[in-house]
Amino acid sequence: MIPPELVKTLELLATPSILAVSLAVSLRLLPVILYASMGELITEKSGVLNLGVEGIMLIGAFAAFIVTQRYGDPLAGLLTAIAIGSLVSMAYAYMAVALGVNQAVAGLGLWLFGLGTTGVLYFTASQVGVSVKTLGSPLSVSDIARVVGYREAAELLVSITNPLVIASLALVPATYLVLRKTVVGLMIEAAGEDPMAADALGINVQRVRIISTIYGGTMAALAGAYLSISYLGDFRYGMTAGRGFMALAMIYAGSWDPLRTFIASLFLSYVDALQLSIASSSLDLARRYYFFNMIPYIAVIILIIILGRRARPPAGLMKPFKKP
Amino acid sequence: MARGSIVVIASYSGILAAGLLGVSMVASLYGIGMLDSMRILITSPFSDLLHFSEIFVRFIAIYTIALGVSIALKAGLWNIGGEGQFLVGAVMALYIAKAIQAPYPQLAMTIMILGASLAAMLWALPPAFLKARFGVNEIVTTLMLNIVAASFTLYALDGPIRGQASYGYLLSDVLPPSLRFPVLLRIPMQTSTGIEWVDTRLSYSIFVTIALAVVLYIAIERSPLDIHLGVVGKDWRIASYAGINVFRVVVLTMLLAGALAGLSGALHVMGVLYRFDSGQIDHGFGYLAVLAAALGRSRIPLTALTSLLISILVVGGESLLVTIGATYAITWVAVGLMMIAIPIAEKIVGEKR
Numbered sequence: 001m002i003p004p005e006l007v008k009t010l011e012l013l014a015t016p017s018i019l020a021v022s023l024a025v026s027l028r029l030l031p032v033i034l035y036a037s038m039g040e041l042i043t044e045k046s047g048v049l050n051l052g053v054e055g056i057m058l059i060g061a062f063a064a065f066i067v068t069q070r071y072g073d074p075l076a077g078l079l080t081a082i083a084i085g086s087l088v089s090m091a092y093a094y095m096a097v098a099l100g101v102n103q104a105v106a107g108l109g110l111w112l113f114g115l116g117t118t119g120v121l122y123f124t125a126s127q128v129g130v131s132v133k134t135l136g137s138p139l140s141v142s143d144i145a146r147v148v149g150y151r152e153a154a155e156l157l158v159s160i161t162n163p164l165v166i167a168s169l170a171l172v173p174a175t176y177l178v179l180r181k182t183v184v185g186l187m188i189e190a191a192g193e194d195p196m197a198a199d200a201l202g203i204n205v206q207r208v209r210i211i212s213t214i215y216g217g218t219m220a221a222l223a224g225a226y227l228s229i230s231y232l233g234d235f236r237y238g239m240t241a242g243r244g245f246m247a248l249a250m251i252y253a254g255s256w257d258p259l260r261t262f263i264a265s266l267f268l269s270y271v272d273a274l275q276l277s278i279a280s281s282s283l284d285l286a287r288r289y290y291f292f293n294m295i296p297y298i299a300v301i302i303l304i305i306i307l308g309r310r311a312r313p314p315a316g317l318m319k320p321f322k323k324p
Numbered sequence: 325m326a327r328g329s330i331v332v333i334a335s336y337s338g339i340l341a342a343g344l345l346g347v348s349m350v351a352s353l354y355g356i357g358m359l360d361s362m363r364i365l366i367t368s369p370f371s372d373l374l375h376f377s378e379i380f381v382r383f384i385a386i387y388t389i390a391l392g393v394s395i396a397l398k399a400g401l402w403n404i405g406g407e408g409q410f411l412v413g414a415v416m417a418l419y420i421a422k423a424i425q426a427p428y429p430q431l432a433m434t435i436m437i438l439g440a441s442l443a444a445m446l447w448a449l450p451p452a453f454l455k456a457r458f459g460v461n462e463i464v465t466t467l468m469l470n471i472v473a474a475s476f477t478l479y480a481l482d483g484p485i486r487g488q489a490s491y492g493y494l495l496s497d498v499l500p501p502s503l504r505f506p507v508l509l510r511i512p513m514q515t516s517t518g519i520e521w522v523d524t525r526l527s528y529s530i531f532v533t534i535a536l537a538v539v540l541y542i543a544i545e546r547s548p549l550d551i552h553l554g555v556v557g558k559d560w561r562i563a564s565y566a567g568i569n570v571f572r573v574v575v576l577t578m579l580l581a582g583a584l585a586g587l588s589g590a591l592h593v594m595g596v597l598y599r600f601d602s603g604q605i606d607h608g609f610g611y612l613a614v615l616a617a618a619l620g621r622s623r624i625p626l627t628a629l630t631s632l633l634i635s636i637l638v639v640g641g642e643s644l645l646v647t648i649g650a651t652y653a654i655t656w657v658a659v660g661l662m663m664i665a666i667p668i669a670e671k672i673v674g675e676k677r
Contacts, residue, residue, distance in 0.1 A: 049461075051463060055660070095664070095667070095668065099668065099671055100671065101667035101668055101670070101671050102666075102667040102670065104402055104463065105618055105663055105664075105666050105667045106663070106664055106667050106668075108402075108404070108463070108614065108663055109659075109660045109661070109662070109663030109664035109665075109666070110660065110664060111660070112611065112656045112657075112659050112660035112663060113656070113657060113660025113661055113663075113664060114660070115653065115656045115660070116350075116653045116654060116655065116656030116657035116658070116659070116660055117350065117653075117657055117660075118653075119651055119653025119654075119656065120350050120353060120650070120651060120653050120654050120657060121353070123650075123651045123653070124353040124354065125353070237651070237653060241471065242467060242468065242471050245463075245464050245467050245468065246468070248461070248464050249464045249465075249468065252460055252461065252464070288479075288482065290474075290475040290476075290478035290479050290482075291475070291479055293471075293475045294471075294472045294475040294476065294479075297468045297469070297471045297472045298472060300468050301450060301454075301465060301468055301469070304454065304458075304460055304465070305454065308458065308460060309458050310458075311458070311459075311460075313459070
């Protein structure tokens with residue numbers, strides 16, 4: 001017995017228009033994963049694991065949302081998210097690097113703390129259900145569709161003219177160049193691979209790790225802010241829905257390489273966009289949204305199995321370093 | 325030793341204080357004084373027998389999962405997947421109850437429990453294998469599967485275990501009384517016609533949990549296995565030099581953790597809820613169990629105490645939520661703060677000893 005959803009899904013997958021629209025939508029979903037994974041990649045390369053990415057994303061998303069809702073300026077919201085994200089990750093960096101605590105427990109705690117506080121503040125301090133002005137493309141899909149005639153083309157144009165999307169794409173070569181071609185990248189890699197040797201070479205391992213962790217956390221907050229005030233224009237309790245952990249998984253699938261992480265993230269975003277397009281293509285399918293909702297999470301595990309099998313984490317990952 | 329235990333007690337008080345302070349601070353957003361909310365949190369679980377019995381209802385669910393989490397944690401593995409494995413177990417138990425016709429109810433209940441454990445065990449297999457074979461971080465994979473499990477439960481409630489009288493809601497049929505654990509505690513209630521004995525939600529399922537805890541304590545914590553797990557938790561390379569089959573230890577402990585979480589789901593359905601609905605998806609027991617095991621330093625007896633403590637806080641927290649009309653998210657503020665406080669306290673204790 002084949003479930004009717006599967007038949008319908010396969011039929012839809014054969015239509016070119018849904019594939020094209022999904023590509024446009026996936027470009028808009030991509031920054032959520034990309035900001036978080038590119039940031040966390042630097043953090044992990046320096047030898048620190050931040051499992052609290054999901055929590056920081058939620059904090060960033062909420063900070064951006066509430067400032068935009070109160071003051072009507074999404075740019076102010078974005079900057080607030082960046083500021084608060086860096087403060088929270090500073091606290092985490094202090095615990096993980098300076099105190100040298102167990103990063104698994106502290107990171108999980110940070111996640112649940114972010115989930116809880118943003119949930120409570122959303123219901124008490126913000127106006128629930130009132131969406132906000134978004135920060136994104138100056139173009140609107142319906143206007144362009146009227147001119148061009150193709151909805152797919154309009155969606156694509158709107159996706160690639162969003163400055164936050166462009167910035168996230170630019171982050172990939174930037175991360176690659178910094179890690180591979182600069183002294184800073186060498187210092188980060190040394191701190192993560194062999195902190196003792198790095199220390200002997202005169203690198204301040206603690207400082208490199210703290211700065212990398214703050215950078216990664218700030219990028220996570222930016223990812224959250226993008227989700228709330230650019231992609232959706234709204235906040236919901238637990239809205240990141242595991243995307244922070246997906247970003248961590250993409251680093252695995254990409255074997256700690258920026259370009260491979262990007263390819264894995266792009267593939268995942270495409271699967272996610274396809275799933276959304278198919279589920280929203282008819283009321284019948286939309287009623288059984290949970291059937292489609294599972295797909296991206298299963299895709300993550302499949303991606304890890306296919307791409308991440310030979311991955312080797314930085315040797316000093318999760319190992320606190322104390323100057324001898 | 326005396327000094328050491330004072331430091332340990334002080335560190336536990338600090339962790340608890342972090343959680344209590346956090347909750348009462350957030351609760352004050354709803355216009356309730358911090359002292360008032362702390363009073364509700366601490367005293368309401370003991371205000372009457374009905375509340376008191378609820379402590380043990382939560383304890384069964386949390387501790388059964390926490391047993392598995394703490395055994396995996398001995399080997400350095402974090403099973404965050406209890407949340408989803410619990411759902412899989414609950415769904416499987418209901419599915420078996422609907423699908424099979426056993427001649428004796430006892431046999432049917434046994435099959436339900438075993439089937440639920442087995443299903444949740446299979447649910448834990450991909451993360452276990454990926455961790456053991458390729459070293460993939462089990463926290464990330466088990467968490468992904470939690471979200472899949474939530475969707476899978478909705479799917480099951482809409483299909484295979486959908487109730488005949490669900491009226492368009494996503495809920496299952498009620499288990500027949502023969503497939504339930506008998507109620508353990510009845511309490512007298514004053515009604516207009518005199519005193520009536522009312523069922524609490526506390527059932528005989530608590531003895532399954534206690535018996536399992538004793539068995540696992542003797543079989544694992546009081547045997548050379550404990551040291552094996554500890555060595556694997558310290559360093560895989562040293563463990564394999566010592567002749568330990570790391571692959572097998574990692575896979576088996578993760579599977580055991582999955583089975584126990586699935587069992588917890590089955591016990592919750594057969595002893596407490598008797599039916600399942602979409603409102604149970606965010607039950608949260610899996611994450612509370614992680615907190616319990618981390619607080620209990622992955623020791624089975626100590627984890628019983630911490631599970632009980634967390635159960636008290638959860639019951640108190642729910643009274644607080646009802647009183648002030650707050651969201652369940654408030655619980656995660658406390659859990660998050662306590663989890664952040666644990667490694668800090670451990671660090672301080674470790675340096676003072």
